[in-house]
Amino acid sequence: MNRRSFIRKVVYLVAIAALLAPMSMLSQPATVATSSAPASPGGKLAQLRDQYQLGQANLGEVDPTSETLKLMTLGLRGFVGAVLWHKADEYKERADWLGLSAVLEQITHLYPNYVGVWIYQSHNLSYNVSAEWDDFRDKYYWVIRGIQFLQKGGSYNENEPRLLTQVGFFAGNKIGHSDDRNLFRKLFREDDDFHKAQPFQQRDNFLYSKQYHLMSQRLVDNKGVSPGMGAVLFHIQPVMSQVNYSAALENDGTFGPGARDAWRTAAAEWRDFSRREFPDRVGGVIRLGDLALLESRLEETRQQLDQLEPGLRQRLIDARRDELPEEQRRALDTPAELRSSEQDRLADTAEQRLGIPDAEVAAQIADPQAREQADELVARIANFRQAIFEVRMNREIVNFDYWLDRVEMEALPETIEARRLIYEARRAYYEEADLLRPRERFEQAFALWRQLVDKYPRMKDDITAQDMLEVIREYEQILKQLDEPFPQDFILADLLELRVNPF
């Protein structure tokens, strides 16, 4: 019996020794060079950690509390985390803010490098918890707690642009665009504890937002880390923060050089943005400002193709036209304005069939040498088409054309003057209960706005037009109170067509 027990123990010892060798190879720590020993990259795990920048020191601030708590869970971090997460939801549901703040503190100590935890719970604080409170000061307190929560997460995850982006988003969106934005923006400016030594003039939530978006952008540009969202949407954010800042200045009653410079900066940043390179989906690079250039190059290349055998495309079209059914040909020959709906449909079908693909034109070229050249041109045309498609799609995503016109227009003295007149009219109407002065101011503003929308027709059918409709509604209210009819020849009558509900 004793002998068997002895043998078993020897076997255990041998097995332990045998396992130590691979374990040592795997988990040996890296060392730095000293006078007596050269540097060692460590075991495989240490090398992988170094390669993927996963060491705690690479990720961000090292937190002893966090390490202690993780150790204390004795390998049950997942279970403890799940229980705490459940508790956090329960506390939120029961509006137990004391419990919630304590649990969030513990969760983040357990998962300091899980970015999703920081983002989810900061959103919880800034958006969900703040909405539970009635007093705007309390709401603001929780919005800021959410932002600080993200900033704390950022200190543990220094290479993580998503946290910086979220700070920018919260500061811009929650403080600048919520129902309580006027009060929030004021509290934000006055918040000495949050801003510490930052000068009062720079304490604008949109500038703060822009600062964080730029930090995030630098991280992506310099370190090549993923932004965690579409590139175009990611890089537009600092520009939009500047736009929002400029608009907010006017909303707060700042006009003149201050507003003009802010809009000019916004316009310059939009132009920079239009020149920024973005990867497309086929491995190429696009710039949103290159649309006109790409379109002209496409047209140029197509002309080069047609020049290889002049008249060929037309012959192909004519041949295909002869193959069309009689009713389609008749529909095509009928002037568009005289076509019946059936003829419209037939003409569309016919036009689609008559659109000869460039590859087909190239294939029909008689001269073999020219055909080779044509194939090259067809490939270039395809590339141009792809690039144009990508540029157009991304321009639509960020409403590029509208914003480019808008920032240019807003920087004009006439626009700033129009906005000043509207601001003054509103103040006189709402705060001084005056009717005549606001009417006069509104009418002056409408006259200026007429010139602007004529110059920038895109402003007739977007959010700017919707904002202007709100102004017109206020103007109409004033006229009603003055017992005067709304003018038949109203200067912005074309904008009224946008109205969904008549006044």
Add this chain to the structure above:
Amino acid sequence: MVLESDPITFLQWFNAAWPSWLLLLGGLVLVATVGGFLLLAVRDGPAAAGDRVYSLVVGTVVDLVRMSPRRVWAMARLAMLESLRGWILIGFAIFGVVLLFAVFFVDSSSVNPGGLYIKFVYFWSMLLVLVMALLISAFSLPNDLKHRTIYTVVTKPVRASEIVLGRMLGFSLLGTAALVVMAGVGYLFVVRSVNHTHELTAADLVESTDLLSPTGSEMPAGARQGRTSRVQNHRHRVTIDADGVGRTEVAQGHWHEVSTVERDGQTFYVVGPPRGQFHARVPIYGQLHFKDRAGADVRKGLNVGNIWTYRSYVEGGTLAAAVWRFEGLRPEAFPDGLPVEMTLRVFRTRRGEEGRGILGSLVLRNPRTGVATAPRNFVAREFYVDQQVFPRQLSDPSGKPLDLFADLVHNGTLEIQLQCLPRAQFFGVARGDLYLLPREASFDVNFAKGFVGIWLQMLLVVAVGVMWSTFLNGPVALLATLFTIVTGFSLEFIQKLASGEIQRGGTFESMVRIFNQKSEAMDLDDGLATRVITVADTGIQWFLGHLSQMLPDLISLVDVDYLAYGFDIPPDRLWIHALGTLGYLVPVFLIGLVMFKTREVAR
């Protein structure tokens, strides 16, 4: 504080509890006797079985009757001496380290850091004391058996009951000493951690433009306002009257008094220590009912869509109201008027005026005569405790004077009616959200009372640990005690599982859903497998239902919310805790004794 069930008096509880307790105890004795007899009968035949069961029962009774307090105390001392050098010191060391580094674990910018520190100290004290109790109780007897030191005890003229009870008593005394030290150190830690003051200089103050002071009264002439310095992650807005006296607004659950001193011809502002940080309110709760928008009495108010339906809502701008009916009011309890405290929820269906709170009103009403005071209006501030003091002399809506007790209280009964004034806005209330506050008890005493719950938990753990260790070896006794603790803290959850209150909570059903990644919203496929799962889960529910009857209700002994939210722990609650624990300790001791007596060493 949340009051999800109506608080009951000790007598109400006792009258309902003692019959069930007797029934359970009798059932336990019967099952143990009959079960033991049957098992032995199968093994040794009925005659031998009868003989052994008889001897055991008689021996146990004799042991109990002839127990000597002196020998029990000797056993207790022995248990204490054995354990003193072990886990207790480690426990103290850990507690000390935890408090030293508490600042890293606790969010000091919380809305109520005092409450958070209390919860922190309470949690760690509970954890360490229970772990200590677990370790010393589960390993002691098995270690004695393993090292055969038990023979030196059992060869002395000492009874099995004295050994078991002595162990329980000795470990409990050790645990008590440890808990007293932890409570004392914890108290000092909490009070010292939140103690602070702020700086305030003349440069921080400007002439006031507000119409109301922070307390809601009219702003005195010449008042100045400003902000204190930032200390412990907060600062206060402050209002000073023309004489240089004032107070701060509430921040992080407390406020400060501000006074002025003149030195060398200069004025200095002195901000006092934090006030209102720790409370031990002794509230009088009323019975709550509602009035609907037409003014008719209804049991509940409106539901505005919250998942947690604890609160009902009162619609503004209508006749809807929440009415609390208070009973047993005596004039001598309210010499300075009627202090009413409330914490309201606000639900808006429209924004209302920017930056303005929702207006509400309170009316005191005689439930018999219907005589009512003129409404007292207030601005609701959600989640803050708002105190309104109604003086003894009041007036009705026409200005006619009313005496609080002569005109409004009938046979000690008074109604308070709450209304929300703006249309399409709502107040959310529950029974515990509005109460009368005749007095506050001592926070220090309340803090000690809060630790009584931990002490009772410790007694239960020690008793259960010793009980398991009378017939299991050390590690198994440890696991069994740990199981008892974990289930004791999860009793509410287990009861919900057993009653089917937790939807889709069946053990096998949950397992299947996890493996199949099927959410709770989806039904399982019809078929034999599902039927088998349902039957198996029903069996488990039956088992859990009975198990939950036998587990110690450790979670109900946790009174930390009373401390953290500033309410006095009612004496009745403590008596219920104490007697409930005693009711559990008796059968645990008996089981331990019987099991110990069945061991050869104890015969």
